[in-house]
Amino acid sequence: MAKRVAVLMGGPSAEREVSLTSGAACAAAIRELGHEVVEIDPRLGEQGLVALVQALTPKPDVVFNALHGRWGEDGCVQGLLDLLGVPYTHSGLLASAVAMDKPMAKxxxxxxxxxxxxxxxxxxxxxxxxxxxxxxxxxxxxxxxSSVGVRIVREGDNRAPLDPKSWGFGERILVEPFIAGHELTVGVMGDRPLAVTELRPHQGFYDYEAKYTEGRTEHLVPAPVPPKIYEAALEAAATAHRALGCRGVSRADFRWTPEEGEAGLYILEVNTQPGMTPLSLVPEQAQHLGMTFSELVGWMLEHAACD
Known part of the structure:
Protein backbone atom coordinates (compact mmCIF):
# COMPACT_ATOMS: atom_id res chain seq x y z
CA MET A 1 0.00 0.00 0.00
CA ALA A 2 1.35 3.43 -0.97
CA LYS A 3 2.38 5.63 1.93
CA ARG A 4 3.02 9.33 2.41
CA VAL A 5 6.68 9.55 3.36
CA ALA A 6 8.44 12.68 4.64
CA VAL A 7 12.20 12.63 3.95
CA LEU A 8 14.20 14.82 6.36
CA MET A 9 17.41 15.99 4.73
CA GLY A 10 19.93 18.81 4.91
CA GLY A 11 19.48 20.46 8.28
CA PRO A 12 21.92 22.72 10.15
CA SER A 13 24.84 20.39 10.94
CA ALA A 14 28.38 20.29 9.58
CA GLU A 15 27.27 17.29 7.50
CA ARG A 16 24.52 19.19 5.69
CA GLU A 17 25.80 18.57 2.15
CA VAL A 18 26.18 14.84 2.73
CA SER A 19 22.67 14.70 4.18
CA LEU A 20 21.24 16.45 1.12
CA THR A 21 22.88 13.85 -1.12
CA SER A 22 21.64 10.97 1.06
CA GLY A 23 18.15 12.43 1.19
CA ALA A 24 17.90 12.92 -2.56
CA ALA A 25 18.97 9.32 -3.24
CA CYS A 26 16.51 7.95 -0.66
CA ALA A 27 13.64 10.13 -1.93
CA ALA A 28 14.21 8.83 -5.45
CA ALA A 29 14.20 5.23 -4.21
CA ILE A 30 11.01 5.78 -2.18
CA ARG A 31 9.26 7.18 -5.25
CA GLU A 32 10.48 4.19 -7.23
CA LEU A 33 8.79 1.99 -4.61
CA GLY A 34 5.48 3.74 -5.37
CA HIS A 35 5.15 6.01 -2.34
CA GLU A 36 4.34 9.71 -2.15
CA VAL A 37 7.36 11.74 -1.01
CA VAL A 38 7.59 15.11 0.72
CA GLU A 39 11.18 16.41 1.02
CA ILE A 40 11.81 18.58 4.10
CA ASP A 41 14.97 20.54 4.90
CA PRO A 42 14.62 21.49 8.59
CA ARG A 43 16.46 24.53 9.96
CA LEU A 44 17.84 25.24 13.41
CA GLY A 45 16.13 27.51 15.91
CA GLU A 46 12.62 28.08 17.18
CA GLN A 47 11.16 29.14 13.84
CA GLY A 48 12.83 26.18 12.17
CA LEU A 49 11.14 23.84 14.65
CA VAL A 50 7.80 25.50 14.05
CA ALA A 51 8.30 25.16 10.29
CA LEU A 52 9.20 21.49 10.71
CA VAL A 53 6.07 20.75 12.73
CA GLN A 54 4.01 22.60 10.11
CA ALA A 55 5.69 20.62 7.32
CA LEU A 56 4.76 17.41 9.14
CA THR A 57 1.09 18.46 9.26
CA PRO A 58 -0.94 16.52 8.32
CA LYS A 59 1.16 13.75 9.75
CA PRO A 60 2.91 11.55 7.19
CA ASP A 61 2.63 7.79 7.49
CA VAL A 62 6.36 7.57 8.13
CA VAL A 63 9.47 9.77 8.26
CA PHE A 64 12.66 8.71 6.53
CA ASN A 65 15.33 10.48 8.57
CA ALA A 66 18.27 11.20 6.24
CA LEU A 67 19.74 13.87 8.51
CA HIS A 68 23.35 13.50 9.66
CA GLY A 69 25.22 15.03 12.57
CA ARG A 70 24.03 17.09 15.50
CA TRP A 71 20.31 17.85 15.91
CA GLY A 72 19.22 15.27 13.33
CA GLU A 73 21.18 12.31 14.65
CA ASP A 74 21.63 12.98 18.37
CA GLY A 75 18.09 12.41 19.64
CA CYS A 76 16.68 15.92 19.11
CA VAL A 77 14.60 15.23 15.99
CA GLN A 78 13.83 11.75 17.30
CA GLY A 79 12.30 13.28 20.44
CA LEU A 80 10.17 15.65 18.38
CA LEU A 81 8.91 12.80 16.19
CA ASP A 82 8.14 10.76 19.32
CA LEU A 83 6.02 13.64 20.64
CA LEU A 84 4.22 13.89 17.32
CA GLY A 85 3.66 10.15 17.21
CA VAL A 86 5.21 9.72 13.76
CA PRO A 87 7.14 6.51 13.01
CA TYR A 88 10.67 7.18 11.75
CA THR A 89 13.62 5.22 10.41
CA HIS A 90 16.81 4.41 12.30
CA SER A 91 17.32 4.44 16.06
CA GLY A 92 15.20 6.09 18.72
CA LEU A 93 15.99 8.99 21.03
CA LEU A 94 18.11 7.25 23.68
CA ALA A 95 20.25 5.13 21.33
CA SER A 96 20.81 8.14 19.07
CA ALA A 97 21.84 10.40 21.95
CA VAL A 98 24.20 7.88 23.55
CA ALA A 99 25.85 6.84 20.28
CA MET A 100 26.48 10.47 19.34
CA ASP A 101 28.19 11.16 22.68
CA LYS A 102 31.50 9.39 22.03
CA PRO A 103 32.76 9.13 25.65
CA MET A 104 29.39 7.75 26.81
CA ALA A 105 29.24 5.31 23.90
CA LYS A 106 32.71 4.02 24.82
CA SER A 146 31.86 11.79 9.33
CA SER A 147 35.27 12.51 10.91
CA VAL A 148 34.38 16.21 11.11
CA GLY A 149 37.04 17.95 13.21
CA VAL A 150 39.16 14.82 13.71
CA ARG A 151 42.92 15.43 13.90
CA ILE A 152 45.84 13.03 14.16
CA VAL A 153 48.74 14.53 16.12
CA ARG A 154 51.98 12.80 15.11
CA GLU A 155 55.57 12.83 16.31
CA GLY A 156 57.44 15.62 14.59
CA ASP A 157 54.39 17.76 13.76
CA ASN A 158 55.43 21.40 13.88
CA ARG A 159 52.00 22.90 14.49
CA ALA A 160 50.29 22.97 17.87
CA PRO A 161 47.74 20.19 18.52
CA LEU A 162 44.92 22.75 18.59
CA ASP A 163 44.23 26.39 17.87
CA PRO A 164 41.36 27.34 20.22
CA LYS A 165 40.41 30.24 17.94
CA SER A 166 39.70 27.96 14.98
CA TRP A 167 38.20 25.05 16.92
CA GLY A 168 34.42 25.23 16.58
CA PHE A 169 33.24 21.98 18.15
CA GLY A 170 32.75 22.71 21.84
CA GLU A 171 34.90 23.19 24.92
CA ARG A 172 35.63 19.51 25.59
CA ILE A 173 37.68 17.26 23.28
CA LEU A 174 38.13 13.49 23.21
CA VAL A 175 41.78 12.42 22.97
CA GLU A 176 42.65 8.80 22.19
CA PRO A 177 45.84 6.87 21.35
CA PHE A 178 46.23 6.42 17.62
CA ILE A 179 45.54 2.79 16.68
CA ALA A 180 47.83 1.75 13.83
CA GLY A 181 46.54 -0.73 11.28
CA HIS A 182 43.49 -1.31 9.12
CA GLU A 183 40.26 0.71 8.91
CA LEU A 184 37.25 -1.64 9.02
CA THR A 185 33.52 -0.98 9.07
CA VAL A 186 30.44 -3.19 9.49
CA GLY A 187 26.83 -2.37 8.70
CA VAL A 188 24.07 -3.87 10.85
CA MET A 189 20.52 -4.29 9.59
CA GLY A 190 18.07 -5.19 12.33
CA ASP A 191 19.89 -7.94 14.22
CA ARG A 192 22.01 -8.97 11.23
CA PRO A 193 25.57 -7.75 10.57
CA LEU A 194 26.00 -7.37 6.82
CA ALA A 195 29.67 -7.52 5.85
CA VAL A 196 33.10 -6.18 6.72
CA THR A 197 34.61 -3.51 4.47
CA GLU A 198 38.23 -2.43 4.62
CA LEU A 199 38.83 1.22 3.71
CA ARG A 200 42.14 2.23 2.17
CA PRO A 201 42.52 5.98 1.59
CA HIS A 202 45.00 6.79 -1.16
CA GLN A 203 46.55 9.46 1.05
CA GLY A 204 46.19 10.62 4.64
CA PHE A 205 43.53 8.99 6.82
CA TYR A 206 39.83 8.26 6.27
CA ASP A 207 38.70 11.84 6.87
CA TYR A 208 35.70 13.78 5.56
CA GLU A 209 37.24 14.33 2.12
CA ALA A 210 38.29 10.68 1.82
CA LYS A 211 34.76 9.59 2.73
CA TYR A 212 32.87 11.70 0.23
CA THR A 213 35.22 12.39 -2.68
CA GLU A 214 35.02 9.78 -5.41
CA GLY A 215 38.31 8.04 -6.05
CA ARG A 216 39.95 9.06 -2.76
CA THR A 217 39.41 5.74 -0.95
CA GLU A 218 39.43 2.10 -2.03
CA HIS A 219 36.54 0.03 -0.58
CA LEU A 220 37.37 -3.68 -0.20
CA VAL A 221 34.27 -5.79 0.51
CA PRO A 222 34.58 -8.40 1.79
CA ALA A 223 37.60 -7.14 3.70
CA PRO A 224 40.75 -9.23 3.03
CA VAL A 225 41.35 -10.06 6.69
CA PRO A 226 41.70 -13.46 8.42
CA PRO A 227 38.37 -15.30 8.92
CA LYS A 228 38.61 -14.99 12.72
CA ILE A 229 38.97 -11.21 12.47
CA TYR A 230 36.13 -11.00 9.96
CA GLU A 231 33.79 -12.93 12.25
CA ALA A 232 34.94 -10.99 15.32
CA ALA A 233 34.15 -7.68 13.59
CA LEU A 234 30.68 -8.91 12.58
CA GLU A 235 29.94 -10.08 16.12
CA ALA A 236 31.30 -6.88 17.70
CA ALA A 237 29.16 -4.68 15.43
CA ALA A 238 26.02 -6.64 16.30
CA THR A 239 26.91 -6.49 20.02
CA ALA A 240 27.41 -2.71 19.86
CA HIS A 241 24.10 -2.27 18.00
CA ARG A 242 22.26 -4.21 20.72
CA ALA A 243 24.13 -2.60 23.61
CA LEU A 244 23.16 0.90 22.46
CA GLY A 245 19.56 -0.18 21.82
CA CYS A 246 19.74 0.65 18.11
CA ARG A 247 17.07 -0.31 15.63
CA GLY A 248 16.92 -0.26 11.85
CA VAL A 249 20.34 0.22 10.27
CA SER A 250 23.59 1.22 12.00
CA ARG A 251 27.30 1.03 11.13
CA ALA A 252 30.20 0.28 13.46
CA ASP A 253 33.73 1.53 12.74
CA PHE A 254 36.88 -0.31 13.85
CA ARG A 255 40.66 -0.18 13.74
CA TRP A 256 42.57 -3.46 13.61
CA THR A 257 46.27 -3.94 14.37
CA PRO A 258 47.30 -7.25 12.69
CA GLU A 259 50.28 -7.87 14.99
CA GLU A 260 47.88 -8.15 17.95
CA GLY A 261 45.47 -10.64 16.35
CA GLU A 262 41.93 -10.56 17.76
CA ALA A 263 43.18 -8.45 20.67
CA GLY A 264 44.01 -5.74 18.13
CA LEU A 265 40.39 -5.13 17.07
CA TYR A 266 39.12 -1.85 18.57
CA ILE A 267 35.65 -0.39 18.09
CA LEU A 268 35.74 3.37 17.58
CA GLU A 269 32.08 4.35 17.31
CA VAL A 270 28.62 3.46 16.00
CA ASN A 271 26.86 5.63 13.44
CA THR A 272 23.11 5.32 14.02
CA GLN A 273 22.28 7.00 10.69
CA PRO A 274 24.93 5.88 8.23
CA GLY A 275 25.19 7.68 4.92
CA MET A 276 23.03 6.73 1.96
CA THR A 277 25.06 8.46 -0.75
CA PRO A 278 26.41 6.77 -3.91
CA LEU A 279 29.75 6.33 -2.05
CA SER A 280 28.21 5.12 1.22
CA LEU A 281 29.18 1.88 2.89
CA VAL A 282 25.94 0.28 4.09
CA PRO A 283 24.31 0.36 0.60
CA GLU A 284 27.54 -1.08 -0.78
CA GLN A 285 27.49 -3.93 1.73
CA ALA A 286 23.81 -4.60 1.09
CA GLN A 287 24.53 -4.77 -2.64
CA HIS A 288 27.36 -7.23 -1.91
CA LEU A 289 24.72 -9.46 -0.30
CA GLY A 290 22.34 -9.11 -3.26
CA MET A 291 20.07 -6.31 -1.98
CA THR A 292 19.41 -3.32 -4.20
CA PHE A 293 19.42 0.24 -2.89
CA SER A 294 15.63 0.47 -3.28
CA GLU A 295 15.14 -2.79 -1.40
CA LEU A 296 17.32 -1.50 1.43
CA VAL A 297 15.34 1.75 1.63
CA GLY A 298 12.08 -0.21 1.52
CA TRP A 299 13.21 -2.42 4.41
CA MET A 300 14.08 0.67 6.44
CA LEU A 301 10.62 2.13 5.84
CA GLU A 302 8.94 -1.14 6.85
CA HIS A 303 10.88 -1.17 10.13
CA ALA A 304 10.28 2.48 11.04
CA ALA A 305 9.02 2.92 14.58
CA CYS A 306 8.18 5.52 17.21
CA ASP A 307 9.21 5.40 20.88
Missing part, protein backbone atom coordinates in the same frame (compact mmCIF):
# COMPACT_ATOMS: atom_id res chain seq x y z
CA UNK A 107 31.45 3.21 28.32
CA UNK A 108 28.53 1.27 26.83
CA UNK A 109 30.87 -0.67 24.53
CA UNK A 110 33.22 -1.54 27.42
CA UNK A 111 30.31 -2.73 29.55
CA UNK A 112 29.33 -5.04 26.66
CA UNK A 113 32.82 -6.55 26.61
CA UNK A 114 34.11 -4.73 23.53
CA UNK A 115 37.61 -3.32 23.28
CA UNK A 116 37.89 0.45 22.87
CA UNK A 117 40.92 2.75 22.65
CA UNK A 118 41.97 4.35 25.92
CA UNK A 119 41.97 8.11 26.24
CA UNK A 120 40.41 10.99 28.09
CA UNK A 121 38.48 14.19 27.59
CA UNK A 122 40.31 17.48 27.92
CA UNK A 123 39.50 21.16 27.51
CA UNK A 124 40.60 23.25 24.54
CA UNK A 125 42.99 25.09 26.86
CA UNK A 126 44.55 21.87 28.13
CA UNK A 127 45.11 20.51 24.62
CA UNK A 128 46.53 23.77 23.29
CA UNK A 129 48.93 23.91 26.26
CA UNK A 130 50.57 20.58 25.48
CA UNK A 131 50.18 16.89 24.67
CA UNK A 132 47.83 15.03 27.06
CA UNK A 133 49.00 11.69 25.61
CA UNK A 134 52.15 10.38 24.01
CA UNK A 135 52.17 10.97 20.27
CA UNK A 136 50.69 9.81 17.99
CA UNK A 137 47.18 10.42 19.25
CA UNK A 138 43.79 11.42 17.86
CA UNK A 139 41.81 14.50 18.92
CA UNK A 140 38.13 14.58 17.99
CA UNK A 141 34.90 16.40 18.86
CA UNK A 142 32.68 14.67 21.40
CA UNK A 143 29.59 14.66 19.18
CA UNK A 144 30.28 15.02 15.47
CA UNK A 145 30.16 12.45 12.68
Missing amino acids: QVFESAGLQVPGGLTVSCAELSAGDPLARPYVAKPLNEG
